Amino acid sequence: MTKPAVLVARAVFPEVIAKLEQHFIVDHNQGDEAWSREQLLARLQGKAGAFTTGAERIDADLLKACPDLRIVANMAVGYNNFDVKAMTAAKVLATNTPDVLTDTTADFGFALVMATARRMAESERYLRAGKWTRWSYDMFAGSDIHGSTLGILGMGRIGQGIARRGAHGFGMKAIYHNRSRLDPATEAACKATYVSKEQLLRESDHLILVLPYSPESHHAIGAAEIAQMKPTATLVNIARGGIVDDAALAKALRDKRIAAAGLDVYEGEPKVHPDLLTVPNVVLTPHIASATVPTRKAMANLAADNLVGFLVHGKPLTPLNPEVLGG
Ligand code: 8YV
Numbered sequence: 001m002t003k004p005a006v007l008v009a010r011a012v013f014p015e016v017i018a019k020l021e022q023h024f025i026v027d028h029n030q031g032d033e034a035w036s037r038e039q040l041l042a043r044l045q046g047k048a049g050a051f052t053t054g055a056e057r058i059d060a061d062l063l064k065a066c067p068d069l070r071i072v073a074n075m076a077v078g079y080n081n082f083d084v085k086a087m088t089a090a091k092v093l094a095t096n097t098p099d100v101l102t103d104t105t106a107d108f109g110f111a112l113v114m115a116t117a118r119r120m121a122e123s124e125r126y127l128r129a130g131k132w133t134r135w136s137y138d139m140f141a142g143s144d145i146h147g148s149t150l151g152i153l154g155m156g157r158i159g160q161g162i163a164r165r166g167a168h169g170f171g172m173k174a175i176y177h178n179r180s181r182l183d184p185a186t187e188a189a190c191k192a193t194y195v196s197k198e199q200l201l202r203e204s205d206h207l208i209l210v211l212p213y214s215p216e217s218h219h220a221i222g223a224a225e226i227a228q229m230k231p232t233a234t235l236v237n238i239a240r241g242g243i244v245d246d247a248a249l250a251k252a253l254r255d256k257r258i259a260a261a262g263l264d265v266y267e268g269e270p271k272v273h274p275d276l277l278t279v280p281n282v283v284l285t286p287h288i289a290s291a292t293v294p295t296r297k298a299m300a301n302l303a304a305d306n307l308v309g310f311l312v313h314g315k316p317l318t319p320l321n322p323e324v325l326g327g
Contacts, residue, residue, distance in 0.1 A: 002025075003023060003024050003025050004023075004024055004025070004048040004049065004311055005024060005025040005026075005027065005046055005047050005048060006020060006024040006025070006026055006027070006047055006048060006049035006050065006051065006307055006311070007026075007027045007029075007043050007044055007047045007049070007050045007051065008020065008026060008027070008028045008029065008050075008051040009029055009034070009035060009040065009043075009050060009051060009052050009053065009056050010029055010034060010052075010053045011028070011029060011030050011031065011032070012028075012051070012053075012075070012300045013296075013297060013300050016297075016300045016301060016304050019301070019304055019308070020051075020304050020307065020308070023307075023308050023311070023312050024048075024049070024307070024311070027043055027047070029043075034055055034056070037057070037062075040056055040062075041062060041065050041066070044062070044065075044066040044069060045066065045068070046068055047066070047068060047069060048068055048069065048070050048071070048311055049069070049070060049071045049072070049073065049307045049310070049311050050069065050071070050072045050073070051073050051075065051303050051304065051307060052072055052073070052074050052075065052081065053074070053075045053076060054074060054075070054076035054078060054079075054081055055081060056081055057081050058072050058081060058082045058083065058086075058087060058092075058094075059083040059086055060083060060086035060089075060090070063086055063087065063090040063092055064090075069090075069092050070091075070092060070093060070310070070311065071092065071093040071094075071095065071306070071307060071310045071311060071316070072087070072092060072093070072094055072095075073095045073303040073304070073306040073307050073316075074094070074095065074096045074097065074303065075097055075299050075300055075302075075303040076096060076097060076290075076299070077096050077097055077098050077101055077105075077158075077290075078096070078212060078213065078239075078240060079094065079096045079320060080212065080213040080214065080240060082094050082320070084320055084321050087321060087324075088321040088323060088324055091324050092324065093310055093316060093319055093321060093324045093325070094319070094320040094321050095303070095306035095310075095316050095317070095318050095319050095320060096318060096320055097298075097299040097302045097303055097318065098157065098318055099157065099318075100295060100298035100299055100302055101158075101290040101295050101298070101299055102157045102158055102161050103161055104289075104290055104291075104292050104294075104295040105158045105161070105238065105289045105290050105295075106158050106161030106162045106164075106165060107165075108238065108264070108288070108289040108290075108291075109158065109161075109162045109208055109210065109236065109238045109289060110162055110165045110166065112208075112236045112238060112262040112264060112283060112285070112289075113145065113150070113162075113166075113206050113208055113234070113236050113262065114145055115262060115283045116206075116234045116235075116236055116260045116261060116262035116282075116283050117142050117143045117144070117145055117148075117206055117234050117260070118140075118142045118145075119140045119142045119260065119281070120283065121282075121283040121284070122140065122260075122280050122281060122283075123139075123140040125280075126140070142259075142260075143205060143206075143232055143234065143259060144205075145166075145170050145172065145206070146170050146171050146172070147171055147172070147173075148172055148173070148205035148206060149172065149173045149174075149175060149203055149204055149205045149206070150162070150163070150166040150167075150172040150173065150174045150175070150204070150205070150206050150208070151175050151176070151177075151200045151201075151203065151204025151205075151206065151207040151208070152174065152175070152176040152177075152192070152200075152207075152208055152210060153176070153177055153178075153197070153200060153207065153208070153209050153210065153211055153220070153221075154178060154209060154210040154211025154212070154239060155176045155177075155178035155182060155192070155210075156178075156210065156211075156212075158210045158238075159176060159178070159208075159210040159211075160182075160186065160189075160190045160192075162208060162210065163176065163190035163191065163192040164189070164190045164191075167190060167191035167192065168191065172206075173193075174190060174191055174192040174193070175192065175193050175194075175195045175199070175200055175203060175204065176192050176193070176194060176195070176200070177194070177195055177196060177197045177199075177200040178194070178211075181194045182194070198228065201225055201228040201229050202228055202229070202230075204229065204230075204233055205230065205232070205233055205234070206233065206234045206236070207229065207233060207234070207235050207236070208235075208236040208237075208238065209221065209235075209236065209237045209238070209239045209243055209244065210238060210239050211239050211243065212239070212240070213239065213240035213241075213242050213243055217239075217240075217242075217243050218242055218243070219242070219243070219244070219245045220243050220244075221235065221237075221243060221244045221245065221249070222244075222245035222248045223245065223248040223251070223252065226248065226249065226252045226257055226258060227257065229257075229258050230258070231256065231257065231258060231259065232258075232259050233258045233259060234258065234259055234260045234261065234262065235249070235258055235260075235261045235262075236261065236262040236263070237261075237262075237263050237264065237265055238264045238265065238289045239265060240265050241265045241266040241267040241268065241269050242267050243265075244263075244267075245267075246263075246266060246267045246272075246273040246275075246276055247273055247275060249261060249276070250273055250275030250276045250279055250282075251275070253276075253279040253281050253282055254275070254279050256281075259281065260281040260282060260283075261281070261282045261283070262282070262283040262285075263276070263282065263283070263284055263285070264285045264286075264287055264288065264289050265287050266287075269286075269287060270286065270287075272284065302317065302318065305317055306318060306319075
């Protein structure tokens with residue numbers, strides 16, 4: 001029997017490609033650059049499966065043009081690049097990589113809260129520029145983590161991990177807002193209190209965004225929301241670009257409407273709003289919250305195992321639209 005063909009849209013670990021090659025004919029983008037939409041469409045012809053990394057838009061038009069496609073496995077927990085409804089209608093299975101990145105991403109989110117509050121990037125730039133010539137009582141004085149109020153917008157697995165780190169590790173008061181309230185046992189385990197979005201904005205000393213991107217969460221934080229925050233507050237986004245209005249945030253940082261921000265994701269990334277590059281009180285990282293070697297390996301393996309699980313054994317591990325599997 002001939003092996004089915006699958007596409008791996010970005011370069012990934014050689015051992016993951018080797019695993020896929022045991023079962024499939026693999027077309028692998030080994031370059032540094034993502035394929036254009038046109039290239040992606042051309043390469044998808046005749047492919048039963050695709051391994052994507054979160055940037056490739058899988059929508060009704062693409063599905064219509066790729067009738068052989070049966071599964072798209074995203075190497076990411078977020079799947080805003082998928083039109084899951086269109087995939088279900090086209091009977092194409094969608095999978096993502098939940099759980100394996102939760103703790104790594106929560107670690108990074110917490111690190112970014114700390115780096116932002118304690119002005120680590122700004123002070124490092126100052127030192128590297130040779131400007132550290134004297135002591136001063138207020139040099140890079142930031143705000144405290146311990147004993148402060150940690151606000152979390154979006155309380156899924158990663159949000160809960162951040163709440164636990166803040167409340168248990170640093171004695172923070174954790175408050176959160178989410179589409180739905182957690183059950184009491186989960187709330188107690190993260191020592192987090194449910195509040196309205198307005199109260200979250202008003203009371204957070206450090207606000208972190210961990211909600212999925214959707215049309216409803218587009219610009220969930222813009223000028224009006226920032227205006228409700230404390231002038232001493234910090235804002236961290238590890239969720240998705242587009243949840244924050246980056247232009248409004250850059251202006252608020254320049255005007256000192258809030259103290260500082262830490263960003264791992266951007267509207268239109270890998271491009272970054274030019275105003276964010278020139279304001280000093282912001283820590284900028286290139287979408288690396290899940291980037292540890294073990295976690296990226298676990299994500300890549302889970303995406304590959306979803307392709308094998310579904311196309312070879314009929315059993316994907318983490319389906320997003322299990323209704324495609326039928327009875
Ligand atoms: C990845 C992510 O860096 O899982 C997600 O949703 O944003 C990140 O972990 C990215 O999507 C590459 O796979």
